[in-house]
Amino acid sequence: MQQKTVLNDAHRRLGAKMVDFGGWDMPLHYGSQIEEHHAVRRDCGMFDVSHMCAVDVAGSGAKAFLLRLLANNVGKLRQAGKALYSAMLNDGGGVVDDLIVYYLDDTHFRLVINAGTAQKDLSWMAARLADWKLDVSVTPRRDLAMIAVQGPHAREKVWQVLPEARAASAEIGPFCAVVVGDFFIASTGYTGEDGFEITLPAAKAEAFWQALLAAGVHPCGLGARDTLRLEAGMNLYGQDMDEAISPLDAGLAWTVDLNAERDFVGKAALLQNGQRRKFAGLVLLDKGVLRAHQKVITAQGDGEITSGTFSPTMQQSIALARLPPGVAEGDTVHVDIRDKHLAAKVVKPPFVRNGKILV
Amino acid sequence: MNIPADLRYTKSHEWVRREADGSVTVGITDHAQEMLGDLVFIELPAVGKTLATAAQAAVVESVKAASDIYAPVAGTITSVNQAAADAPESVNQDAYAAWLFRMQPANAADVDTLLDATGYQQAVESE
Numbered sequence: 001m002q003q004k005t006v007l008n009d010a011h012r013r014l015g016a017k018m019v020d021f022g023g024w025d026m027p028l029h030y031g032s033q034i035e036e037h038h039a040v041r042r043d044c045g046m047f048d049v050s051h052m053c054a055v056d057v058a059g060s061g062a063k064a065f066l067l068r069l070l071a072n073n074v075g076k077l078r079q080a081g082k083a084l085y086s087a088m089l090n091d092g093g094g095v096v097d098d099l100i101v102y103y104l105d106d107t108h109f110r111l112v113i114n115a116g117t118a119q120k121d122l123s124w125m126a127a128r129l130a131d132w133k134l135d136v137s138v139t140p141r142r143d144l145a146m147i148a149v150q151g152p153h154a155r156e157k158v159w160q161v162l163p164e165a166r167a168a169s170a171e172i173g174p175f176c177a178v179v180v181g182d183f184f185i186a187s188t189g190y191t192g193e194d195g196f197e198i199t200l201p202a203a204k205a206e207a208f209w210q211a212l213l214a215a216g217v218h219p220c221g222l223g224a225r226d227t228l229r230l231e232a233g234m235n236l237y238g239q240d241m242d243e244a245i246s247p248l249d250a251g252l253a254w255t256v257d258l259n260a261e262r263d264f265v266g267k268a269a270l271l272q273n274g275q276r277r278k279f280a281g282l283v284l285l286d287k288g289v290l291r292a293h294q295k296v297i298t299a300q301g302d303g304e305i306t307s308g309t310f311s312p313t314m315q316q317s318i319a320l321a322r323l324p325p326g327v328a329e330g331d332t333v334h335v336d337i338r339d340k341h342l343a344a345k346v347v348k349p350p351f352v353r354n355g356k357i358l359v
Numbered sequence: 360m361n362i363p364a365d366l367r368y369t370k371s372h373e374w375v376r377r378e379a380d381g382s383v384t385v386g387i388t389d390h391a392q393e394m395l396g397d398l399v400f401i402e403l404p405a406v407g408k409t410l411a412t413a414a415q416a417a418v419v420e421s422v423k424a425a426s427d428i429y430a431p432v433a434g435t436i437t438s439v440n441q442a443a444a445d446a447p448e449s450v451n452q453d454a455y456a457a458w459l460f461r462m463q464p465a466n467a468a469d470v471d472t473l474l475d476a477t478g479y480q481q482a483v484e485s486e
Contacts, residue, residue, distance in 0.1 A: 338418070
């Protein structure tokens, strides 16, 4: 059965076009996906991301568990609220999911995992826990909702609606969270803009959403979320990487800690295989739209687009692609679109950050 | 739903207008543009190209996906609307003004076999 977030009725009242996303009935857009995209780059937009799942990991073995479970090193986290982006790998070095882990203290962490993979992730964690016999509880928090407020004016809009959060959340640096009452306010996001991702009791989500709406925050759907994250050079699980793809081949080497002595699931496979593909951005020089699974023809062999779209900010088509080793930024390659070979330039993502075009 | 009574339609969401010179003008319906969302790219056919009924004639791409546009009848492409290709959003703004291409039908009577407004409305409702 299709799942609904607590804001489902609110989306329908706003006239959202709803779509299925990983088993969830979610807003694709509320009229114009492109206008929603621009609202986030220029002003402030909000997304219902309650389909994503917060998971509390607690107990005396919590840190040891995550040190072994995740490819990035939670040992780097020492400040309460500090967040870390990490892949969770299988034994073959493929990506089970990508997630954000928040450090609260050595016995309390919070993970935020993807919607479509949540059940699989929880089973995976339960099985590892049974193997490793650690004192840890893993609790999915479906009693919580999540709203991402993003854009250059996001902070001031959130503070307008939630004045008691101003002092605490103004102080936090990037990629960090603070608890204000029963709101968990994190300076994270999936758009390449400033803003907050706010986790709150589901029972308070509707009132908070309406207050943000009244403050002039634009409701934005998953369509704009996808073009924004792609411009920001951020991967989407299931598209840019999955269980058969190594994080080293998906542009995520910066999130994998191979230097520390710590062992983690998938480490041996990563060390053995190394990096086999180059993950890069493409900007289409001809007219057209790059799409996932299109073939990329290079002097070093063929590659494949993993995510592609039309960039509303650049007014050009952009993509993320897995390419043969040896392809370099600045190279011109060709993309097979309906049997035509269109020219594209290889670039280093991100394409856009904080409203500025970077490529 | 905006379905002008004086046009003909296909189940694949093209509208067709018969012109005085016997040619037909083709575009996508308002329902189609709404389903596709913001259009960002249009690939038009080459003038002079001959197409069979339901052959792929053009491509419209929204932010979301690419969709084929089909020849509603067999015939030859006589002109294309470059202004629509230059400003794909014009199709979202007024799908019946922003036509895509004109054809000379191989057989004028083929146009009579297309759906009328009532028939198209029923086709959309049964989707």
